[in-house]
Amino acid sequence: MNFLMWMSLQFKKRPNAENKELQKIYKQLWRDQDRKPGGTPGELMREVEAGDLNPRHLTKAKDRVNQLRAVLSDRNISMSRLDRKTDEGVMNDLRAGIQAAENAK
């Protein structure tokens, strides 16, 4: 992945979260056994950079952004300010990948 794309990602590895639901979502986005860093946002950006017009990680990124938005919108879920800020940062990373994929089409 080129340097600018890489630097645009806020989370190169899985962020921490106090909230268990967020922990579970982040585990889906950054696998323990991934060979390359960057998780789903990183994979998506690598696919876009490789010229893939239908990147494999695009739909997953969209589904997970919606899930993170839905969790943030759910008033029954208690979340610290730090968790909320991290959630927003993860969404931004995913959206950056989605945007890059949409722009490449």
Next chain:
Amino acid sequence: MRNRKYIEYKDANLVLLKSFPQLLNDYEVLRRRFSLINESVGPHVLYGDIFCDFISSALKERNEKLLRDAGEFIESLLKLGDAEIVNLIELSVLETLIDSGESDVSKYFGNKTKLSISAMSNKMDFEVNLWM
């Protein structure tokens, strides 16, 4: 499943819930939450979170029938699904199972599923032999 010739991504949730109606309650919780943002439940969320938890529970309970059904279901989606379905199974189901080290489930997997797992060793660092 046998009568289906081709499965499209837009039907992914429906196909799963028809095959495993015991997931309906968990789906409903997700559906209510996604409705807060006027979206439908993304298949990657339903499969990666709910279906994989279901498989993990069946493994703990050693429920052979459920595990066989799950293995056949995954195999049929890989055989009959469109490209997005294949991505869904590989990125959200198989990766989740590999990441949690639940290789015991592999004895319920068909050839196509094992081929996918084998190919995934390029992306993930795991002992492929345990899954064959």
